[in-house]
Amino acid sequence: MSEKTRYSDEELQEFKELILEKLAVAQKEYDLLRGTVNNTDGNDIADTSPTFKVLQEGANTLSKEEAGQLAQRQMKFIQHLQNALIRIENKTYGICCETGELIPKERLRAVPHATRSVEAKNQQKKK
Numbered sequence: 001m002s003e004k005t006r007y008s009d010e011e012l013q014e015f016k017e018l019i020l021e022k023l024a025v026a027q028k029e030y031d032l033l034r035g036t037v038n039n040t041d042g043n044d045i046a047d048t049s050p051t052f053k054v055l056q057e058g059a060n061t062l063s064k065e066e067a068g069q070l071a072q073r074q075m076k077f078i079q080h081l082q083n084a085l086i087r088i089e090n091k092t093y094g095i096c097c098e099t100g101e102l103i104p105k106e107r108l109r110a111v112p113h114a115t116r117s118v119e120a121k122n123q124q125k126k127k
Contacts, residue, residue, distance in 0.1 A: 033068075
């Protein structure tokens with residue numbers, strides 16, 4: 001019997017459901033971070049006494065910068081998950097882009113947007 005070259009439609013559906021769940025959570029987190037950056041929660045320094053206003057403005061700026069960086073990282077994660085959904089539709093999901101072999105299910109469950117097997121990822125780090 002020949003070695004399996006791709007995951008079955010049932011297996012791909014299982015991964016699709018996992019990715020859609022992670023995508024929904026990631027989108028919620030992204031929206032929260034964006035709200036922090038855009039100050040949509042309405043918490044500002046308008047009611048703060050002048051003594052603490054400067055300190056509060058500095059802390060708010062730092063917090064917004066951190067939230068902005070986290071939002072960018074979260075958006076990148078969302079894009080990786082969306083790309084994984086495209087690979088599922090193309091039936092190329094779970095195939096290592098370096099070796100052409102199937103990425104183990106355990107890895108895909110842990111990192112559903114993975115495009116490389118652990119071995120290929122480790123080789124990439126050594127380069």
